[in-house]
Amino acid sequence: MIKVNPPIAMLAELTHRCPLSCPYCSNPLELTRQERELDTATWVDVFRQAADLGVLQLHLSGGEPASRRDLTDLVAGAREAGLYTNLITSGIGLTERRLKDLDAAGLDHVQLSLQGTDPAMADEIGGYRGGFARKMQVAEWIGAIGFPLTLNAVLHRRNLHQLPRAIEMAEEIGARRIEVATVQFHGWALENRDALMPTREQAHEATRLVAEARARLKGRLVIDYVPADYHEDLPKRCMGGWGSSGLNVIPDGQVLPCHAAQSIPHLSFDNVSERPLYDIWYKGAAFNAYRGTDWMQEPCRSCERKEIDFGGCRCQAMAILGDPDATDPVCVKSSHHGVLQASADAHATRDDAALTYRVSPDRAKLSTLG
């Protein structure tokens, strides 16, 4: 038996609704409709259960969490439960009044997404005209209230040249942190690999720029970096290890080990409406499926890094190889590593590829089922 520690962080996807339609959205292709979202009281009960389970950090996300009218009540409930509350938002839907209410409710931190560093780029990627101007207004209100702020710059082939400006903007708007996040190819991004895959040169340049900026801005701006993983030789330690430190509750109350876990067909997920969160974490089939190292095949099984990266990302092994038990093909030890790198280079040359935008839950074909 493996020792299971309590989770540290919970991602609460309050809704899949969002005014933006970013082509790399991490929500699944099958989106949850509004009428199936958990109500306020159920969410607050889940927050209490999470705190009792050992969760310290609550990430309130979506979709766009500001699309929930009860966002302030949810923050107040989470704070009352003793959780550290982080709002992950595009800013769209937040007014000065709402931000002041969130301040009064005890919101701890805001993570503001950045689709581009100018209106032309940001509004094209977000698929929302006027979004950039609105976001800059929201950033000003956030600064005036004094919320600690992280800027989350999502980067890909079309906007990686804007990385230096994104770092400057983080400084200008008074952010303490910037997350330089190269798109990870799950969910909608997987559909957009031709349009979004960075070139190898871009990936290397981003790594160099981040290292340079970290040294230059030490003590002023903290930079978290998610590299372009198709161009790497070692896989990411996805979720810090499956079922080891984090869990994700989706709008209808299903609990997932990571936000893309529904892409693995043999997994089934418990719902907070039917089972206590404690049982779901410790006994749930989906959480135990890839916990620890017992599930591994070669080359993972005998690898000295197996407890460092846990074989990489299960959803990526599923998406690329159709086998969720396989070594993440990003790994240089995977027999598919060369093919993956060649495919990344090929995706990165498709400069005529159009963006496939995320659709809204109410227009999603598949979500009408069930």
Next chain:
Amino acid sequence: MKPADIPALPRGVRLHFDRVRETWVLLAPERALTLDAVGHAILSEVDGRRSFGEITQMLAAKYEAPLEQIVEDSAGFLSALRDRRFLDVTA
């Protein structure tokens, strides 16, 4: 860290007793740091008013430890927090 420096936990960074793991943690934006007894003792004296000099003298008296050692440990710990933007320091 100089004796006159005044350390303060900025907004969004707070001490929290983790009742599940039975330990003190420092909660910060998207991070939770487990504190050992020394870290907790130092941060418990950080109130945004007392200087680094005052804090280290108080700790030396309270724990009957050599001031020099306390200064060294506290400076290392607080500087690491400052580098991660978990601590503000004003001169």
